[in-house]
Amino acid sequence: MTSDSSLSSAELRGASADAVERAISAGDSLSGTAGFAGRLGDGRLVRDVLGRQPIFVEGGDGAEENENHSKANVLNAESNVTCSESGEPRRWGFAPEDLADPRPLPAGHVLAPGETVPEDLLSLPDPPTVSDGREAVVAVRDAIAETLASISPGTADGAGDLAVAFSGGVDSAVVASAFDAPLYVVGFPESHDVASARRSARLMGREDDLEVVELSPSDLERAVPRVAQATGRTNAMDVQISLPLFLAAERAAADGFDRLAVGQGADELFGGYAKVARAPEDPRVEAETVRGAVREVMGTLPDQLERDVLALRGAGVEPVAPLLDDRVVRAALRLPGDLLVDSRGERKKALRLAGREFVPDPVAFREKKAVQYGSLVARELDRLARQDGFKRRMDDHVSKYVASRVE
DSSP states (O other), X not given: OXXXXXXXXXXXXXXXXXXXXXXXXXXXXXXXXXXXXEEOTTSOEEEOTTOOSOOEEEOTTSOSOOOSOOGGGSOBTTBOOOBOTTSSBSOEESSGGGSSSEEEOOTTEEEOTTOSSOEEOOOOOOOOOOSOHHHHHHHHHHHHXXXXXXXXXXXXXXXXXXXXXXXXXXXXXXXXXXXXXXXXXXXXXXXXXXXXXXXXXXXXXXXGGEEEEEXXXXXXXXXXXXXXXXXXXXXXXXXXXXXHHHXXXXXXXXXXXXXXXXXXXXXXXXXXXXXXXXXXXXXXXXXXXXXXXXXXXXXXXXXXXXXXXXXXXXXXXXXXXXXXXXXXXXXXXXXXXXXXXXXXXXXXXXXXXXXXXXXXXXXXXXXXXXXXXXXXXXXXXXXXXXXXXXOTTSTTXXXXXXXXXXX
């Protein structure tokens, strides 16, 4: 994802070639960009350390169908890239649909012409924590403020106009605070997200900016195959998460916007998951501490961001993710455990405290459901699957329904 899409190009997205070359030469994984991917002038393929920009290389013999993306498809030292006779990778692209057998280039890796194994050149730093809690929160606040100030809302002629995906939680509200732009919330009429967005917009004095995209089952039926095609995935969880993003972006694009600001990354960077708060007791994480669990879930960002970016681009907008800017990531990495999850179990503590600079306290400290549940998309997709004959007694019935819609 980008802080601003003005740096995108056909060969390299997210940053200039000079900036990427400097980052790789110095081994500086957080060099001041918002992520990058593409091909450099010497033919090397690159992807930033958090995978904020997706990039794919043709794998195998190019003849296989990539029916459903999974982590097993990721290129690694045991999964070589087939090269052409000239030594160049067979093909590459920014979307899986560009290739017959797309394999994501791993985050932080570089694949040189003539090589079959990507080289791991960039890794996340592990800085010491900031001992002064107030100093740590101020660093997060300043990083967010600087990043938001660096993003252009658009130009006088409307080029690059930006809207905001808004669910009423602290992540999207902090992002929304910086822009005089429409706020798009997606959900079924009785959904938590629609109600939460209305409350937060009222508290922020932004009621007139709120655009409610009320969903019906037919909206999901129509969007499911498009989301699956755009993301290259048919598994239930990925499609459930992608659908609200896609439908918000689709409406924003129809209204003339070509960028959508999102709050992606906050849960991973700042300790937003219940499994992180319960570390080490929760079996879903291996880490022994909250801070270690945050590092662990940050490792899932490349796969998640690949899905989100592709869904948004498939709807016709370019994502802008201020909370994933290098400045914010650097500040988040230095947070002690009690500013990720406090002694009462409140998650994203530092982000909420920093967020008070941008939004009213009831918004900064509001709890929110995951988008697939808060929008009721997961519930309704399950209902559609069952109505179409894919009963719950079937193994992974929603994924089977999605695959049938693609076919």
